[in-house]
Amino acid sequence: MSKNDGVFRMRSLGTASTGIVDQYADGKAAKLWQLYIGDQKNRTEKYKNFLISLLKRKNVTTVLDAACGTGVDSVMLVEEGFKVTSSDASDKMLKDAYKTRWARRKEPHFDDWVIEEANWLTLTRDVPVPNGGYDALIIMGNSFAHLPDSHGDQRDQRVCIENFAKLVKPGGIFVIDHRNYDYILEHGHAPKNNIYYNSSHIKDIKTSILYINQQPNLITLDYYMNVEDPEENTDDTHFRLSYYPHTVREFSSLLRSAFGPKSKHTVYADFKAMAEEPSPSFYIHVIEKAL
Numbered sequence: 001m002s003k004n005d006g007v008f009r010m011r012s013l014g015t016a017s018t019g020i021v022d023q024y025a026d027g028k029a030a031k032l033w034q035l036y037i038g039d040q041k042n043r044t045e046k047y048k049n050f051l052i053s054l055l056k057r058k059n060v061t062t063v064l065d066a067a068c069g070t071g072v073d074s075v076m077l078v079e080e081g082f083k084v085t086s087s088d089a090s091d092k093m094l095k096d097a098y099k100t101r102w103a104r105r106k107e108p109h110f111d112d113w114v115i116e117e118a119n120w121l122t123l124t125r126d127v128p129v130p131n132g133g134y135d136a137l138i139i140m141g142n143s144f145a146h147l148p149d150s151h152g153d154q155r156d157q158r159v160c161i162e163n164f165a166k167l168v169k170p171g172g173i174f175v176i177d178h179r180n181y182d183y184i185l186e187h188g189h190a191p192k193n194n195i196y197y198n199s200s201h202i203k204d205i206k207t208s209i210l211y212i213n214q215q216p217n218l219i220t221l222d223y224y225m226n227v228e229d230p231e232e233n234t235d236d237t238h239f240r241l242s243y244y245p246h247t248v249r250e251f252s253s254l255l256r257s258a259f260g261p262k263s264k265h266t267v268y269a270d271f272k273a274m275a276e277e278p279s280p281s282f283y284i285h286v287i288e289k290a291l
């Protein structure tokens with residue numbers, strides 16, 4: 001068990017009233033992230049075709065990855081020749097992205113890769129905006145559920161999604177995913193299969209659900225990792241992340257109200273048609289913003 005078990009180490013990213021926190025500030029998740037996601041190519045292989053063919057079909061050039069973390073999806077997009085801007089609120093996570101950009105700076109497109117520290121609440125001010133907006137904006141890896149519902153009325157969620165909608169150009173694409181919280185809330189644990197994270201280093205993931213006024217308010221996942229190589233000097237093999245759950249229905253309606261009824265909204269289950277995968281690990285929402 002970790003010596004920090006039970007202790008949330010968070011750094012405030014905003015005013016106390018917004019309650020925005022960087023759960024990655026102690027660097028524990030960042031340190032174990034590569035182990036957690038496993039081989040980067042293996043991870044992205046599972047949805048690379050889906051994402052790249054969607055972006056190419058829509059003639060996308062500029063992409064904003066607004067929750068880039070250590071840069072796993074951004075690197076895939078840079079390798080594919082897209083003009084990528086990556087942002088994240090956590091400097092600890094971004095550190096790995098900066099290192100990769102530096103290490104691969106002589107490879108095509110890597111020296112054009114823009115990386116910025118940016119919070120979704122102020123995203124329109126924090127990242128450079130191409131004329132008319134980005135051709136595509138992606139937020140993947142269950143990132144959005146990190147945002148606390150500080151006021152209990154999803155005000156902050158709305159502000160962020162409206163910021164995303166502003167940053168996508170008319171006719172552009174928005175891709176955002178989340179874990180299958182409908183399943184987690186019903187069963188008390190996540191589905192066994194996981195489209196994103198199949199690393200052999202994951203020993204166990206424990207789920208706890210905090211209810212406030214009979215409503216599920218916070219889902220905490222404790223990740224226990226198998227670190228065999230003492231050379232890695234990893235003194236801790238546990239990290240904890242908390243999520244503010246949303247059902248597919250709730251989240252779909254938030255998206256539709258920000259992007260407007262003329263935008264096309266499609267939900268995929270583990271990157272397949274909904275009917276093909278009744279208990280997916282992730283839902284992926286794709287919005288084609290109206291012209």
Ligand code: SAH
Nearest residue numbers: 067068069089090093119120140141143146
């Ligand atoms: N997409 C990456 C990272 C997922 S981890 C991957 O799949 O590997 C979730 C990321 O969301 C973290 O790096 C965290 O710092 C970021 N994040 C959480 N809240 C944020 C906010 N309000 N603004 C910007 N980024 C945020």
